[in-house]
Amino acid sequence: MNKPFLSPKESKEFNKSVNSFISDMCDQKMSLVSSPENRYTLHHGTSFTFSSIDNTESSLTKHSITIEYKYEDVKNYKIEQLYNFIDNFIEQMSSQMMQTIYQTIGASCDKIGNVIDVKKEKISIADAFLETLRKVEFGVDKHGKVTIPQIHIHPSQAKFIEELQAQDETYQQLIQDIQKEKSEQAIQKEKYRLAQFEGISFE
Amino acid sequence: MNNYLLAIGCNEYDCESIENLSGAENDASNIYNCLVESEHSIYSQTISQCLKSPTLKELRDKLENILFESTPPDIFTLFFAGHGGVVDSTYYLLPKDSKSDRLSLSAISLSEIFRIMSSSDVKHVNLVIDACNTGGLVNDLISIIKPEILGKKGSMGVSILAAAASDESAMEKNGEGVFTSNLIKFINGEKKISSETEYLDLVTLGKSIADTFNTEGIKQTSSAWGLNLFGPSIFAKNLFFSTADTIGIHNFSYIPTMSSLGRTLESFKNELWKYYEDIDTTSDYSALLHLMQSIFNEINSDEKILFIRGVCYRFIEKIDNNLSMKKLELINIFQSLLLPFLNEPTLQDEAKRLTDYFAYYGHQSITEINDNIDLDENFLIDKNEMHSNYYFLPIRISKLFALTSQLLLINDKSLEEVLRLINNVKKHYHCHFKVINDSQAASLYIFFKAFSKLNLHEHVQDIFKNYIDDFLSTKGNIAKLHINPDETFQYIFQRYFQSDINTNLLAIPSQTGAVFILLSKEYQLEQDLNLTMHNLDRKVFLLFIPQNLNNFALPLIPEGKNLLFHCGLNFWKVEEFLALYEANIESIVDGTDKLLEICCIASSYIQPNRISLMLIAKP
Numbered sequence: 160m161n162k163p164f165l166s167p168k169e170s171k172e173f174n175k176s177v178n179s180f181i182s183d184m185c186d187q188k189m190s191l192v193s194s195p196e197n198r199y200t201l202h203h204g205t206s207f208t209f210s211s212i213d214n215t216e217s218s219l220t221k222h223s224i225t226i227e228y229k230y231e232d233v234k235n236y237k238i239e240q241l242y243n244f245i246d247n248f249i250e251q252m253s254s255q256m257m258q259t260i261y262q263t264i265g266a267s268c269d270k271i272g273n274v275i276d277v278k279k280e281k282i283s284i285a286d287a288f289l290e291t292l293r294k295v296e297f298g299v300d301k302h303g304k305v306t307i308p309q310i311h312i313h314p315s316q317a318k319f320i321e322e323l324q325a326q327d328e329t330y331q332q333l334i335q336d337i338q339k340e341k342s343e344q345a346i347q348k349e350k351y352r353l354a355q356f357e358g359i360s361f362e
Numbered sequence: 363m364n365n366y367l368l369a370i371g372c373n374e375y376d377c378e379s380i381e382n383l384s385g386a387e388n389d390a391s392n393i394y395n396c397l398v399e400s401e402h403s404i405y406s407q408t409i410s411q412c413l414k415s416p417t418l419k420e421l422r423d424k425l426e427n428i429l430f431e432s433t434p435p436d437i438f439t440l441f442f443a444g445h446g447g448v449v450d451s452t453y454y455l456l457p458k459d460s461k462s463d464r465l466s467l468s469a470i471s472l473s474e475i476f477r478i479m480s481s482s483d484v485k486h487v488n489l490v491i492d493a494c495n496t497g498g499l500v501n502d503l504i505s506i507i508k509p510e511i512l513g514k515k516g517s518m519g520v521s522i523l524a525a526a527a528s529d530e531s532a533m534e535k536n537g538e539g540v541f542t543s544n545l546i547k548f549i550n551g552e553k554k555i556s557s558e559t560e561y562l563d564l565v566t567l568g569k570s571i572a573d574t575f576n577t578e579g580i581k582q583t584s585s586a587w588g589l590n591l592f593g594p595s596i597f598a599k600n601l602f603f604s605t606a607d608t609i610g611i612h613n614f615s616y617i618p619t620m621s622s623l624g625r626t627l628e629s630f631k632n633e634l635w636k637y638y639e640d641i642d643t644t645s646d647y648s649a650l651l652h653l654m655q656s657i658f659n660e661i662n663s664d665e666k667i668l669f670i671r672g673v674c675y676r677f678i679e680k681i682d683n684n685l686s687m688k689k690l691e692l693i694n695i696f697q698s699l700l701l702p703f704l705n706e707p708t709l710q711d712e713a714k715r716l717t718d719y720f721a722y723y724g725h726q727s728i729t730e731i732n733d734n735i736d737l738d739e740n741f742l743i744d745k746n747e748m749h750s751n752y753y754f755l756p757i758r759i760s761k762l763f764a765l766t767s768q769l770l771l772i773n774d775k776s777l778e779e780v781l782r783l784i785n786n787v788k789k790h791y792h793c794h795f796k797v798i799n800d801s802q803a804a805s806l807y808i809f810f811k812a813f814s815k816l817n818l819h820e821h822v823q824d825i826f827k828n829y830i831d832d833f834l835s836t837k838g839n840i841a842k843l844h845i846n847p848d849e850t851f852q853y854i855f856q857r858y859f860q861s862d863i864n865t866n867l868l869a870i871p872s873q874t875g876a877v878f879i880l881l882s883k884e885y886q887l888e889q890d891l892n893l894t895m896h897n898l899d900r901k902v903f904l905l906f907i908p909q910n911l912n913n914f915a916l917p918l919i920p921e922g923k924n925l926l927f928h929c930g931l932n933f934w935k936v937e938e939f940l941a942l943y944e945a946n947i948e949s950i951v952d953g954t955d956k957l958l959e960i961c962c963i964a965s966s967y968i969q970p971n972r973i974s975l976m977l978i979a980k981p
Contacts, residue, residue: 200871201924207923357934
């Protein structure tokens with residue numbers, strides 16, 4: 160027997176709204192680590208290459224999660240389960256994606272050698288941070304403004320921040336000097352990059 | 363249709379030996395109201411008549427008036443309720459002044475009625491008689507079963523419904539004939555026969571009334587006869603007729619329901635019907651293609667051919683001739699459908715046949731559009747939804763360009779009309795050479811690449827420049843392929859009236875930029891573009907290189923490479939872009955297989971999330 164009084168079209172729209180909401184929330188979470196301009200939509204295939212001369216091909220990573228939804232909960236109108244579903248989905252999906260991002264960045268850094276091993280090099284956190292700052296490149300956004308790198312730290316590493324904040328004025332000045340130098344380098348690099356366009360010239 | 367009813371009910375009889383009746387006039391009135399006065403009437407209200415207890419002369423005069431002094435009817439229905447009887451093997455209808463001892467002089471025989479009708483131009487006659495012994499009229503049928511009356515081309519069809527057998531009386535109850543009151547219940551919807559046919563006919567009604575009499579124990583046998591039923595044997599509208607209940611695959615195809623293909627199509631019929639019914643207004647062609655691909659997955663090669671011929675061509679026929687461009691779009695769907703099967707000779711032939719149709723309808727369409735623009739320079743504007751033109755008209759013009767160039771690639775017989783169209787559009791719509799949505803990449807690539815391939819650059823060079831200039835002016839910020847309909851206005855508003863466009867409306871990466879840069883050298887615009895390339899700084903462009911062209915029509919092509927070009931990061935000039943591109947296109951075949959090329963273009967047109975790069979000859 161068919162279930163009575165179903166409204167398939169409207170029910171589909173409701174579920175679509177839920178999915179849309181989840182998608183928007185995931186986007187918001189992801190925007191903490193990557194800007195919308197850096198999120199691409201591809202229509203076909205499972206690999207891509209950033210057409211550089213070395214033609215390195217990267218594959219898309221599949222993310223999936225499993226969430227249980229009980230008929231019992233629906234029958235008993237446990238509306239909090241809807242909230243839990245949404246919350247768990249967003250949490251797990253964005254967590255997986257962030258993990259992938261960190262793994263990818265980590266792998267790239269390992270490949271180039273952009274790694275500072277505190278234990279191996281037997282240096283303090285403060286000194287390691289200075290070394291990090293010296294190694295990274297600052298960027299310049301589309302408005303010509305220098306972009307300072309973000310620091311992403313796991314909550315268990317809170318002592319990292321404490322130790323930096325505990326450093327003396329000489330250390331803080333050193334950080335500012337490196338930032339200034341890096342900013343100037345970023346601007347120079349950006350000038351050089353833009354100068355490769357035929358339509359731009361710098362006097 | 364000109365349909366007339368003459369309803370006669372005779373209660374009063376002058377002759378003492380003929381008993382008066384009580385229900386005949388009611389029957390005639392009720393039939394008249396039911397068939398003529400109702401909102402579902404198929405009969406003319408001005409010509410149709412109801413006669414109550416007429417004399418013989420009045421009856422004959424009325425017959426003459428209806429059959430010979432009005433526009434000849436398509437359907438003529440004669441209803442008689444009153445006394446009837448057989449004399450000397452002839453059945454007579456008795457009007458008011460009938461004399462029982464001389465019916466041959468004072469009544470009208472069915473033979474005479476048949477002769478009168480056959481000499482008029484009526485196409486079909488319905489005869490309903492609620493009188494005693496009507497089964498006896500069988501004898502009179504012989505008078506019309508002659509080659510000079512029936513059987514010739516254009517001769518009338520006859521349906522007869524009789525209330526009672528030749529040895530039965532026709533009963534009355536509560537002032538109405540039992541037969542007529544049952545007949546009226548089927549006509550006015552109180553009782554249902556079926557919902558499959560739009561009209562009721564007397565033969566079907568006769569069977570239903572007989573079944574009712576049987577079920578209800580009414581001791582009266584109604585009978586029905588049909589002769590020469592090759593025309594419309596329509597009696598009344600079937601109030602239960604509904605297309606929703608009765609969609610069969612025959613509604614949208616030439617496929618027999620009981621055939622193997624027919625049985626497969628049964629499970630798809632509702633979806634196919636939905637597209638068929640709305641084919642004039644639908645614009646979601648990729649969804650129709652995907653539906654048909656699902657069907658193709660379930661049928662063998664022979665059935666695929668039957669499907670093309672029995673379903674696809676039916677869809678093409680359905681399209682209004684004023685919308686001939688839509689026929690071209692449909693043909694593109696079917697060519698995309700056949701793309702994976704071009705190595706099978708019979709399906710290849712079907713694809714070739716479709717190409718011929720494309721050429722035929724294409725030439726027709728373009729000529730019509732040109733003529734219409736000559737009459738009305740605003741012809742291409744959607745006058746019903748004026749504001750939407752700012753978004754949709756540029757996209758529609760791109761599609762027009764794509765279809766015209768597809769036509770030229772098939773053959774150049776339409777070159778003159780195509781060039782005339784190009785000039786018309788340049789003259790009146792050059793302000794719409796704008797890139798609004800990334801879907802235009804596919805259409806514009808087909809257009810400009812085809813003209814380049816045919817060495818006709820000079821006709822469209824200025825158009826290409828206009829498009830590039832527009833693209834640069836937006837800094838490559840064009841709407842994404844699958845933008846929601848309710849976001850299209852937002853895009854236009856933000857593009858033209860605000861300083862920034864919301865990123866979630868934009869194509870990231872976009873195919874359009876890649877297409878323009880790719881073609882710029884062929885149109886000798888690479889130097890101009892190099893000087894303005896910085897306007898596209900930080901923009902990412904996309905080209906998908908399929909690994910296997912047989913999959914080019916799939917909704918999602920599984921194998922291939924996505925090439926991402928980052929302006930200002932890995933290229934700054936056209937030459938650098940081309941170098942990156944050429945390092946990756948070894949898998950693209952050159953354009954020597956024309957049919958494959960046409961089908962790939964068709965697929966790209968219907969599903970603009972892929973560019974038909976195979977139009978390029980390998981370097």
